[in-house]
Amino acid sequence: MDLDRFATDTPTDDAPADGQVCVVATQPDTFERCRAGLYPSPRSYRRTRRSFEWLAFYRTKPVSAVTHYARVTDRVDQTRGGPGPMDENDWVATIDPFSDTEAVTVFELGNLVPLDAPVDNDGTGVRGAWYCSIADLRAAATLSALAERAET
Secondary structure, three states, rough: HHHHOOOOOOOOOOOOOOOOOEEEEEEEHHHHHHHOOOEEEOOEEEEEHOOOOEEEEEEEOOEEEEEEEEEEEEEEEEOOOOOOOOHHHHHHHHOOOOOOOOEEEEEEEEEEEEEEEEEEEOOOOOEEEEEEEHHHHHHHOHHHHHHOOOOO
16 A cells, blocks of 8 residues: 555645535545545445545544545446455455445545544444535534535
8 A cells, every 4th residue: 555645745625615525434444545545335335326526534443533535536346356456455454344245336536635624523423425515524513513414
């Protein structure tokens, strides 16, 4: 994984306010793969068929907050062992703990952009996928406030 590409300049939070976002929960292993430019999702999940330009990441650990977003640059369908951006270690770390699927859509991502102010978990957490705008992410201080603005 090439994490060095995030060691120098931090991208500015300058996405268009009306940009459409899918907010997803990520465990530490999945978040590290997002840093490397990929987010896998079982193909059976609705988010793989829904249109949006950005993914935002609710980090379950260590911070319990939505801290970053990234532009979706491509979507690649892949089956286990087949050609695509995921190797067996990626499957074991990001898919196997949550699903027994053999087919995923891998969202290829641009650089992760830190939110100026994280959206803190105030007890509700993120389950599934939430859909909102970049403006909604910026305006919400808590997940409860974001949930009022988001579609699930």
